[in-house]
Amino acid sequence: MHAIRLVQAQTLLGKGEITMDGAFDVTPQIRGEPLQVLINSHADAFVVSTKEGMIYHFLLRDELELEQIFKPFEGTSSPQIASMNFIYGSVSLSLTNSKGINRIYSLYIPEGSNKRQFGLTKEFKPLPSGATYFDKSLRNKVFLIGTDQMASLRYSTTETIRWEKKLPFHTKLAHLGRKYDQMIFLDDENQLHFFKLDDPHPEAGIKAFFGKIWYEGYPEPGYEWQSTGASDDFEPKLSLVPLIIGTLKGTLYAMIFALPIAILAAIYTAQFARPEFRGIVKPIMEIMASLPSVVLGFLAALWLAPLIEDKVPSLILILILVPGVSLLAGWVWNRLPIKYRRWIKPGNEWIGLLPVITLATFLGWTCGPAIEKWLFVVTDPNTGMQIADFRLWWPQITGTAFEQRNSLVVGFMMGFAVIPIIFTITEDALSNVPKTLVSGSLALGASRWQTALHVVLPTAFPGIFSAVMVGLGRAVGETMIVVMATGNTPIMDFNIFSGMRTLSANIAVELPEAPYLSTLYRALFLGALVLFVMTFIVNTIAEIIRQRLREKYRTV
Numbered sequence: 410m411h412a413i414r415l416v417q418a419q420t421l422l423g424k425g426e427i428t429m430d431g432a433f434d435v436t437p438q439i440r441g442e443p444l445q446v447l448i449n450s451h452a453d454a455f456v457v458s459t460k461e462g463m464i465y466h467f468l469l470r471d472e473l474e475l476e477q478i479f480k481p482f483e484g485t486s487s488p489q490i491a492s493m494n495f496i497y498g499s500v501s502l503s504l505t506n507s508k509g510i511n512r513i514y515s516l517y518i519p520e521g522s523n524k525r526q527f528g529l530t531k532e533f534k535p536l537p538s539g540a541t542y543f544d545k546s547l548r549n550k551v552f553l554i555g556t557d558q559m560a561s562l563r564y565s566t567t568e569t570i571r572w573e574k575k576l577p578f579h580t581k582l583a584h585l586g587r588k589y590d591q592m593i594f595l596d597d598e599n600q601l602h603f604f605k606l607d608d609p610h611p612e613a614g615i616k617a618f619f620g621k622i623w624y625e626g627y628p629e630p631g632y633e634w635q636s637t638g639a640s641d642d643f644e645p646k647l648s649l650v651p652l653i654i655g656t657l658k659g660t661l662y663a664m665i666f667a668l669p670i671a672i673l674a675a676i677y678t679a680q681f682a683r684p685e686f687r688g689i690v691k692p693i694m695e696i697m698a699s700l701p702s703v704v705l706g707f708l709a710a711l712w713l714a715p716l717i718e719d720k721v722p723s724l725i726l727i728l729i730l731v732p733g734v735s736l737l738a739g740w741v742w743n744r745l746p747i748k749y750r751r752w753i754k755p756g757n758e759w760i761g762l763l764p765v766i767t768l769a770t771f772l773g774w775t776c777g778p779a780i781e782k783w784l785f786v787v788t789d790p791n792t793g794m795q796i797a798d799f800r801l802w803w804p805q806i807t808g809t810a811f812e813q814r815n816s817l818v819v820g821f822m823m824g825f826a827v828i829p830i831i832f833t834i835t836e837d838a839l840s841n842v843p844k845t846l847v848s849g850s851l852a853l854g855a856s857r858w859q860t861a862l863h864v865v866l867p868t869a870f871p872g873i874f875s876a877v878m879v880g881l882g883r884a885v886g887e888t889m890i891v892v893m894a895t896g897n898t899p900i901m902d903f904n905i906f907s908g909m910r911t912l913s914a915n916i917a918v919e920l921p922e923a924p925y926l927s928t929l930y931r932a933l934f935l936g937a938l939v940l941f942v943m944t945f946i947v948n949t950i951a952e953i954i955r956q957r958l959r960e961k962y963r964t965v
Contacts, residue, residue, distance in 0.1 A: 491539020655909030662820030723777025838872025
């Protein structure tokens with residue numbers, strides 16, 4: 410068996426003559442009698458099947474090299490190959506044996522290897538016997554396969570059968586229309602049978618949107634969103650799972666940042682601060698709620714993300730120092746003699762605490778590099794030297810990525826957008842607790858903090874819970890901050906130093922480019938429906954819980 414390489418020069422003036430550029434004898438490398446040869450669409454590789462059930466995969470680089478030998482039906486009662494055909498794109502092979510077993514072998518790089526090899530990725534329901542005819546769609550990964558009277562239309566990506574029927578005639582050949590709108594069968598009496606095909610969205614389905622799929626070129630099944638590619642034979646990946654995970658991830662980090670600040674600030678403003686202070690703070694917080702999210706996203710992407718990229722140790726130190734020093738200052742303040750505590754009137758304690766918090770923040774920000782040199786030392790992969798860099802330390806220790814636009818940035822900025830909403834509703838709920846309850850608690854000897862913790866908070870808890878749910882809804886539906894500050898990478902992890910793509914951001918990014926009524930267009934509307942269902946379920950559960958809490962504390 411010989412392989413010949415042909416070349417043709419092409420210039421602006423036209424195409425030149427076809428000439429032979431090389432000849433290769435592959436006979437010594439093939440053991441057995443060749444049955445079928447398939448050349449891929451790029452004319453840089455071919456596969457050969459033999460009577461013994463083996464497949465030889467050759468790849469043309471500078472020389473023709475034997476890349477792989479495999480037996481697709483090894484271990485079955487019939488290892489011989491009945492049919493072998495490329496699916497559109499020439500990355501996957503559709504194979505059947507004499508028993509009708511239909512398997513898909515796709516090219517991917519196995520773990521521990523550095524070159525692409527064919528591996529079993531899918532297996533369809535068997536045909537009555539080995540396939541006698543095959544044709545592939547030129548628009549997607551659908552192929553028409555069958556034997557005698559049985560015809561089956563199958564979509565390789567999701568491993569689904571789009572149509573299957575026993576025909577009233579014996580088929581010799583079959584053809585799929587170039588527009589994927591008809592099927593033509595030639596029977597044993599040389600008569601043509603035309604079937605209209607109405608299957609505009611073979612890429613869609615429950616498995617495509619929510620299932621784990623083994624895509625071409627991937628070493629294992631997974632959840633992927635990648636709606637477009639560089640070539641016509643691209644395999645759409647429309648899993649909504651990474652987008653759902655991204656939505657939950659962004660919401661989680663935003664709420665972690667926003668809840669403590671908003672609720673504690675509301676408690677202090679409603680129960681401890683002087684009325685004049687409350688009259689200033691609350692309008693400011695309400696004005697903050699009106700800030701456009703596109704402005705916050707712009708600040709997050711162009712100012713905050715570069716600012717904190719190399720300051721993560723400083724942020725960690727600040728998150729430790731500020732609460733710790735604040736608690737220590739409060740403990741010391743409570744143990745000072747009353748004559749010193751009279752220097753600051755009740756409700757103005759923040760005046761004494763503000764310098765302490767400012768100093769702790771300054772120390773954390775300036776001492777962060779020293780902590781980085783002490784704790785976060787790694788070997789630079791480029792120079793081999795020991796350096797202190799958290800951006801290199803994190804990937805080496807955890808095995809996850811560190812990106813400039815990450816969930817930490819989104820948590821800070823989206824939390825900043827959510828804080829005013831939670832603060833305002835929580836403060837209203839706390840302020841509406843009857844003054845008689847507060848006065849009675851204080852008259853019985855409880856401190857202001859004991860009164861706030863054991864009387865005011867339980868009474869106002871339904872309102873506080875409502876505030877949290879409203880803030881959660883705001884975070885789930887946020888679009889512009891996520892679009893501008895995360896990198897919009899649909900990934901499946903909760904790493905705080907990597908980005909994500911949410912359902913709302915995906916709609917904003919993809920919808921302007923989605924062809925009208927295409928599968929992608931409809932998938933985006935499905936994503937919007939999923940987002941609506943998520944928020945509806947959360948709000949319904951929240952309302953049920955709120956009503957029960959209201960009943961529980963009604964007698965207080």
